[in-house]
Amino acid sequence: MMERRNVLKNLIASATLLAAGGAPYGIARLLAPEVKQPKRNYLRPPGALANDVAFVKACIGCGLCGEVCPPKCILFHDNNGGGKVNTPFINPVDKACILCAKCIDVCPTEALTETPIEKVNMGLAQIDRTACYPWVDRGVCGACVSICPLGEKAIRFKKWNQYQPIVEKGCVGCGLCVEVCPHPSTPIWIVDRSEGSVAKHRV
Amino acid sequence: MSLWRHLNKLRWVSLTIVFAMLVALPFLHLYQTYVAAHAYDLLAPDEKRLYDMMETLTSPFVSDPAEDLDNIKGNTWSGTFWGLQLSDPLAVLGQIAAGLKLYWPFFLTAIIPIILTMIFGRFFCGWICPATLLYELNSNFAAWIRWAGFKVGNRRFDPRLKYLVLAIGLVFSAITGSVLVASIYPPAIVGREIYYLIALGGFGAGAVFFAGTLLFDLLVARRGFCRYLCPGGALYSLLGHYRLVRIRRIVETCNDCAKCNVVCEFGLDPLRDNFGQECNNCTACISVCPTDAMTFILSPRDYPKQGPGHLGKKYLRGAQTGDQHDAQTMADVE
Numbered sequence: 211m212m213e214r215r216n217v218l219k220n221l222i223a224s225a226t227l228l229a230a231g232g233a234p235y236g237i238a239r240l241l242a243p244e245v246k247q248p249k250r251n252y253l254r255p256p257g258a259l260a261n262d263v264a265f266v267k268a269c270i271g272c273g274l275c276g277e278v279c280p281p282k283c284i285l286f287h288d289n290n291g292g293g294k295v296n297t298p299f300i301n302p303v304d305k306a307c308i309l310c311a312k313c314i315d316v317c318p319t320e321a322l323t324e325t326p327i328e329k330v331n332m333g334l335a336q337i338d339r340t341a342c343y344p345w346v347d348r349g350v351c352g353a354c355v356s357i358c359p360l361g362e363k364a365i366r367f368k369k370w371n372q373y374q375p376i377v378e379k380g381c382v383g384c385g386l387c388v389e390v391c392p393h394p395s396t397p398i399w400i401v402d403r404s405e406g407s408v409a410k411h412r413v
Numbered sequence: 414m415s416l417w418r419h420l421n422k423l424r425w426v427s428l429t430i431v432f433a434m435l436v437a438l439p440f441l442h443l444y445q446t447y448v449a450a451h452a453y454d455l456l457a458p459d460e461k462r463l464y465d466m467m468e469t470l471t472s473p474f475v476s477d478p479a480e481d482l483d484n485i486k487g488n489t490w491s492g493t494f495w496g497l498q499l500s501d502p503l504a505v506l507g508q509i510a511a512g513l514k515l516y517w518p519f520f521l522t523a524i525i526p527i528i529l530t531m532i533f534g535r536f537f538c539g540w541i542c543p544a545t546l547l548y549e550l551n552s553n554f555a556a557w558i559r560w561a562g563f564k565v566g567n568r569r570f571d572p573r574l575k576y577l578v579l580a581i582g583l584v585f586s587a588i589t590g591s592v593l594v595a596s597i598y599p600p601a602i603v604g605r606e607i608y609y610l611i612a613l614g615g616f617g618a619g620a621v622f623f624a625g626t627l628l629f630d631l632l633v634a635r636r637g638f639c640r641y642l643c644p645g646g647a648l649y650s651l652l653g654h655y656r657l658v659r660i661r662r663i664v665e666t667c668n669d670c671a672k673c674n675v676v677c678e679f680g681l682d683p684l685r686d687n688f689g690q691e692c693n694n695c696t697a698c699i700s701v702c703p704t705d706a707m708t709f710i711l712s713p714r715d716y717p718k719q720g721p722g723h724l725g726k727k728y729l730r731g732a733q734t735g736d737q738h739d740a741q742t743m744a745d746v747e
Binding site for chain 2: 240263266267268269270271273274275278279280281282285286288289292293294295296297312316318319320325346357
């Protein structure tokens with residue numbers, strides 16, 4: 211009996227010591243200046259606040275957007291996302307957004323705000339012309355152009371009989387073209403709007 | 414016999430319905446995604462089975478599953494019922510703390526729960542919370558293994574600990590700029606994790622935390638998380654401090670058997686009229702009382718202390734000695 215109590219006492223003491231030692235580290239972590247985030251490799255749902263920090267502040271992680279998503283493209287960050295835990299994201303390679311706006315309607319907070327489809331800003335499709343089949347003259351494709359829900363003002367062929375796709379300013383970055391792209395290296399990709407629709411240094 | 418004693422059964426029904434809805438909604442969502450895909454032939458065999466089952470279950474009620482089944486969505490953290498959006502007050506508070514500003518439309522979704530809490534106190538904890546169902550089953554399980562001869566924890570801590578947890582949770586939410594209280598709040602975790610498990614095919618980290626709280630309840634303190642640590646419980650307790658619907662003891666029919674104290678999951682002291690802001694009106698004490706000495710009152714404060722029950726030994730002995738005393742004084746006068 212006595213022994214067990216001692217073990218318990220030691221256990222509690224070591225736990226306390228560990229907590230006391232860990233606390234400064236935790237506080238330092240929390241007070242440390244923000245490290246510049248690496249480039250996002252996922253999208254936020256349509257209508258998401260442009261500033262991702264503001265988005266994380268506004269999102270309560272209720273999962274409603276995921277629960278109404280017809281293609282079930284909205285997934286949720288796990289704890290690896292740090293403060294982003296339980297916030298929604300879309301990985302267009304697996305499943306892309308169809309711009310139905312159901313998630314915008316159901317979101318109880320301002321995280322996803324009412325936005326007309328043309329004004330949605332999930333990013334911009336960027337094409338790597340050194341990999342895309344028609345651009346490197348390895349065939350006729352046009353998958354991205356035919357799936358685009360926004361049509362001509364978002365993505366079009368270079369000429370009516372030339373199947374090289376060209377992304378226009380009207381693209382909102384839903385990622386359907388990324389999902390449908392048959393090339394294994396996905397030469398079409400959603401990037402930040404500022405990066406332009408033609409890849410500059412992707413080989 | 415008062416009908417109030419059946420309320421506890423109703424409470425179990427309510428808890429079960431909420432939990433069953435949380436399990437059913439992800440399946441319905443999966444069914445909706447299959448419908449929206451218009452590709453029944455491409456589904457895997459078990460997906461087809463789910464599709465057929467859900468179609469059979471829902472077809473009497475909905476004409477267009479892709480749209481009509483959207484009427485009920487979400488969980489207790491935030492949900493929508495035919496356009497009425499309801500949110501947990503803690504979600505609103507957590508968001509205010511994270512963003513350091515108030516977004517009115519979101520605050521309005523918590524108005525109905527807040528008003529109900531101000532009337533019924535911590536009713537959410539006892540009647541709706543999906544984690545409560547699991548915690549109470551866990552508590553019953555603890556009773557069984559204690560009966561089988563194993564030792565279960567029954568330590569007591571200061572119930573004010575949870576207000577500290579609430580404060581720390583909100584401070585951390587403010588520091589990190591993310592609604593972190595959601596990751597230590599069992600009902601939010603349970604609602605979320607059930608969806609993750611069924612629709613997205615795997616538990617998140619919240620499930621591990623929740624399993625930890627179950628073990629804590631089992632090995633350290635009975636219903637320990639709800640009593641001492643839950644940040645939502647803390648918020649509801651504060652909101653329900655002046656709740657109108659309270660339970661009171663009828664001293665005339667009380668026989669001091671103390672069954673109410675034993676059955677109280679929150680470790681309160683109904684026998685001595687100590688309910689306080691922690692009481693969640695779960696009505697377990699009403700249903701267990703053998704002499705029907707528990708009832709409701711409408712009052713912003715607890716009923717004042719009434720002393721030992723009139724059918725109890727202590728009171729009867731006191732009454733006897735009192736009688737003798739009276740008799741003596743009468744004799745003296747004569």
